[in-house]
Structures are given as C-alpha cells and as structure tokens.
Amino acid sequence: MGVIEKAPVYLEKVPGGSIAVTTLDWAFNSAKSSSMWYVLFGLACCAIEGLMAAGSPRFDLDRFGIFHRGSPRQCDLMIVAGTVTLKMAERVKTLYHQMPEPKYVIAMGGCAINGGPFYYDSYSVLKGVDKVIPVDVYVPGCPPRPEALYYGIIKLREKIMHESIKKAPEEKSEPLRDKAEA
C-alpha cells in the first residue's frame, strides 16, 4: 500500500529518466496515509501499552512513518488512549480543533470507546470520546496490544486510500453529540 511498493508499477521510462502516471486521488491519499504523525494523548494505562510500547523499538511505529509530536498543530492523527473525564473532554476538543485538516482520530481501548469496563457508572467519566470528537477507528481492548493498535492504524490507512478529492469533504469539525458541554 505504500508508495515504495507501488511506485515501480507506475514508472515509465522516458529519455533522461522515468515518469509515473497515476490518479490524483492515489497521490493525495498516499501522501495523507504514509506519514501520519500522531499527537500524544495518553490519559491512562492505554498510553503505556499503545503509545510507549508501540512507539518503542521493540514494536517500532516508526517503520510506518508514524512519529509522535508534542504539538497538535503538527499532527494528522490523534490516538486517544485512556479514560476521558468530563474535565478532560474540553481539552480533548480544544486540541482536536488545533490540528490542521486532514485529521483523523483513533479511539483506543474500552475507556475511550464507551467509558470502559470500570467507569461505566462513574459520574466523572465521558462515555466515549465520540461524544465530543468524530472517531475514525475504534481499537477495542483493555488495553489493546500494540499489534491491535497497528491493525487499527492499517485499517485507517485503508480508509484514507478510499477517500476522493471529488467528493465534498465531510464536515468533521462538529461532532454529532456533545454531552460534555451539556
């Protein structure tokens, strides 16, 4: 799916070098999906498994071209890893709005998906981060293995490869439901 594997297929010899002919969608989507930098959003134990272990040399997220950045303004991907409290939900939303388009969100672990196995009856925990920001991929687990996170990232890349510039961009900035402000 990466550019390197597919590039020879599109290369055509011309005098003085070679040219590649492809669709604009494919070029755009490759650029979008090949080096997603993610914003560090470790909120609970998922951060240890998903962000620290997955980013470590043993599992090595870097081979996908995926690096963590400290600032949301440099990021394309937000991996929400952990329990989102109501107080934190406003910050999640603020940081999401600070990311430049195109931007994607992975909800990692049970807590970020729907409040989790421990906090389902808590007064202070948001029942799923999709109540404040739109989520592209859900990675279940408590916490998920780094391999599960990779599977989610690969699924997200597949999703990006099916996007088209012809279609009007979805209105992603406004979430469907917003319980944190209510």
Added chain:
Amino acid sequence: MNRSEIKQKLEEKFSCYKFSDDPDNPEGIIIQPDALLDVAKYLVNDIDLAFNFLNFVTAIDRGSKFEVVYMLSSIPLKHRVLLKVAVPREVPEIESVTTIWPTANWHEREAYDLFGIKFLNHPDLRRIMMPDGWEGHPLRKDYVHENMVHLPDMG
C-alpha cells in the same frame, strides 16, 4: 511514643478539651472541632511530639456527620498519630491547618471538592478535581448523578 502516651500528654496540656480513643484505628485520637488549632500547634511545636509532617487530610461520610482525618508523622522522632474531628453534616465547617502544615492546602481543597467541607481561613478554597461549575460533592453517600447506573445482578 504511642497513642496512649500522646493522648496523656494532650490531656495534661489541654484540660478543657476532651480526647478519646478512636475504636476504628489503633493510632486514632478523636478531638473536638474547636480544639483543632490549639492541638495542632502544640503537636508541631512540642519537642517530645514534633509532628512536623502532615501525611494527608481527608474526610469520611458517617451519615449524620463527617469525620475530618489528619494523619501526622514525626520525621525526627519516627512516630505518628491520626487525628479525627467530627463535624455536623448540616454545618460542615472546620478551621484550616494550612498555616501550620502548608501541605494541607491542596488536601483541604480536595476534601472541600469531594465532601463539601468548608475549611475556614483557607487561602484558596476552590475545587481541585471536578470542573469549576460542578454541582454537588461526589463522595458524599447521598450523591446522585445521571451517569451512575447500576447493572442488573448477574450472580
């Protein structure tokens, strides 16, 4: 120095206040609310007690009353004591000990946030954990919230 010695020392010093053993804790001494500041100053200044370290301040909801709990340690003398002060539920007010142990600042803010206990003369008494506009005090036994659902009994 164990609890009975500390209690004896306190009774000799403050004959006007009543001290009693805490049945729930082998290191606990129950004191009167108005005795708190005097006792605290004595505990930190006396050379045989020297409770210079406040481990934590917290509270317990006992239904009709709250118990404010102070865990004290003496770093040089290696002994400790637990002070318990009962405050009525209707008027949950107690003097702040921030001037004696600065540690108490955030611990008292936490007890205020989660139990609604007002610490008088506290320098900055506002919520520390819950959002600023939060209604109610979540660790009270009678606290209800729409998110607090009960799963059916699976046993």
